[in-house]
Amino acid sequence: MAWRSHGTDNASLVTALTRHGILKHRECIDAMRRVDRGNYVPREYATYEAYEDHPLPIGYNATISAPHMHAYALEWARELCSPGAKVLDVGSGTGYLSACFATMVLGDDADSESAGLVVGVEHIDELTQSSIENVKRDGKAWMLNRGGLALVTGDGRLGWEASAPYDVIHVGASTPSVPRALIEQLKPGGRLVIPVGDSSGQAMRIIDKAEDGTLSERTAMGVIYVPLTAREAQLGRF
Numbered sequence: 395m396a397w398r399s400h401g402t403d404n405a406s407l408v409t410a411l412t413r414h415g416i417l418k419h420r421e422c423i424d425a426m427r428r429v430d431r432g433n434y435v436p437r438e439y440a441t442y443e444a445y446e447d448h449p450l451p452i453g454y455n456a457t458i459s460a461p462h463m464h465a466y467a468l469e470w471a472r473e474l475c476s477p478g479a480k481v482l483d484v485g486s487g488t489g490y491l492s493a494c495f496a497t498m499v500l501g502d503d504a505d506s507e508s509a510g511l512v513v514g515v516e517h518i519d520e521l522t523q524s525s526i527e528n529v530k531r532d533g534k535a536w537m538l539n540r541g542g543l544a545l546v547t548g549d550g551r552l553g554w555e556a557s558a559p560y561d562v563i564h565v566g567a568s569t570p571s572v573p574r575a576l577i578e579q580l581k582p583g584g585r586l587v588i589p590v591g592d593s594s595g596q597a598m599r600i601i602d603k604a605e606d607g608t609l610s611e612r613t614a615m616g617v618i619y620v621p622l623t624a625r626e627a628q629l630g631r632f
Contacts, residue, residue, distance in 0.1 A: 397447050397448065397460070397462065398410075398414065398447065399411045399413075399414050399416060399447040399461060399462050399465075400445065400446045400447050401445040401446075402442065402445055403432075403445055404426075404427070404430045404431055404432060404445060405427065406445065407426075407431065407445040407447075407461055408423060408426045408427050410447070411426070411447075411461060411462060411465045414462075416462050416465045416466060416469070417465045417468075417469065418469060419469065419472050421468075421472055421475070421498055422465065422468040422469050422472055422498075424497070425468055425494040425495070425497040425498050426461075426464070426465065426468070426494060428497050429490060429493045429494045429497060429532060429534075430532055431444050431445060431461060431490060432444040432445065433528055433531045433532040434458065434488040434489060434490035434493070434525075434528045434532070435450050435452070435458055435488065436450070436451075436452060436453070445461075447460050447461050447462055448460050452487055452488055452521065453520075453521070454518045454520065454521060454628065454629060455620070455628050455629065455630065456485075456487055456518065456521065456620060456628070457487075457620060458487055458488050458490060459491075459566060459619075463617070464490065464491050464494065466598075466614070466615075467491060467564055467587060468491075468494055468495070468498070470585070470587050470600055470614065471495070471562045471564060471585060471587060472498075474561045474562050474583075474584065474585050475495060475498040475499050475510075475561070475562060476498075476499070477498075477499060477500065477501030477509065477510055478499065478501065478509065478510045479498075479499045479510045479561040479562065480499070480510055480511045480512075480513075480557065480559070480560045480561050480562075480581075481495045481496075481499055481510070481511070481512045481513070481560060481561065481562045481563070481564065482512075482513050482515065482553060482554055482557070482558075482560045482562070482563045482564070482576075482579065483495060483512060483513070483514040483515070483564050483566070484515055484550035484551075484553070484563065484564065484565040484566060484567070484576070484622070485515075485516060485550050485565060485566035485567040485622060486514025486515060486516045486521075486522075486525060486545060486566070487516060487521055487525065487566065488521070488524070488525050488528055489514055489525030489526070489528045489529050489545055490528070491514075491564065491566065492512050492513075492514030492525070492543060492545060493528075493529055493532065493534055493537065493543065495512045495562075495564070496510075496512040496534070496537050496542055496543040498510075499511070499512060499542075500512075500537065500542045500543075509540075509542055510542065511541070511542060511543075511544070511557060512542065512543050512544070513544045513545075513546060513554045513557050513560075514543070514544070514545045514546070515546050515547070515548045515550045515553075515554050516545070516546075516547060516548075516550070517547065517548060517549050517550060517624075517625045517628070518547075518625060518628070518629075519547040522545055522546065522547045525545050526538065526545050529543065529545070544557070549624070549625070550565070550567075550622060551569070551573045551575065551576075551622060552573070552575045553573070553575045553576050553578075553579040554579070555575070555579060558578075558579035559579055559580060559581035559582075559584065560579055560580060560581055560584060561581055561583070561584045561585070562584060562585050562586075562587070563576050563579065563580055563584070563585075563586045563587070563588075564586075564587045564588075565586070565587065565588040565589065565622060566619070567589070567619050567620050567621055567622035567623075568589040568590065568591055568592070568596045568617070568619040568620070568621055568622060569588065569589070569590060569621070569622040570590070570591070570592050571590065572586070572588060572590060572599070572601065573622075576588070577601075577603070577609070580601075580603045581603070582603055582604065582605045582606070582607060583603065583604070583605055584602075584603050585600065585601065585602050585603075586599075586600075586601040586602075586603075587599075587600055587601075587614075588601065589617045589619040592621075595616070596616065596617050596618060596619060597613045597614075597615070597616050597617065598613070598614040598615050598616075598617045599611055599612070599613060599614070600612050600613075600614050
């Protein structure tokens with residue numbers, strides 16, 4: 395049912411994802427209702443194709459994932475994304491999923507000491523800058539202004555140590571093995587959602603870190619993601 399969850403606007407997209415059982419919980423449904431995907435895709439796709447259930451190119455050999463994959467990501471992370479939590483979104487691209495996470499962790503009062511934080515890290519600075527404009531276009535500049543959402547440029551394979559540790563780390567690109575930095579920056583009791591594999595096959599791995607630091611893993615599903623790689627390699631310079 396995943397790839398059949400098409401809509402003609404944001405509301406009908408969310409309705410389709412819910413009807414097909416991909417979006418299940420109120421927090422995730424509300425997040426995708428409040429963040430309009432049409433504001434986070436290139437302008438040529440914004441009026442209609444933004445709400446179809448497939449990836450779209452965003453330039454720089456990158457894509458925005460299909461809506462059903464974002465919905466799954468929110469559901470896998472949901473139980474750890476209560477207000478006050480910290481989330482790292484690696485490969486944040488257009489800023490869409492980072493904004494969805496932010497609606498979940500900031501709560502009703504982003505000025506309170508308990509308000510959470512979402513860091514979206516993207517290694518193509520041009521995408522970082524456009525993602526900031528996307529968030530503003532979506533009427534969510536307050537997330538940036540109050541410090542609850544930070545969209546930064548950096549090598550996501552190294553995480554973002556300045557704001558670690560994180561309750562949730564989501565990775566939006568595939569890697570042959572799990573970067574050690576991401577495990578180290580995961581809070582005890584936290585969860586890492588990451589596609590692992592290469593061109594011969596990939597699987598979405600859910601990695602939980604227990605309070606004593608031990609790790610447990612499970613496979614959620616087979617996936618196809620662009621690789622998590624160096625900036626120069628993504629841009630095709632070698």
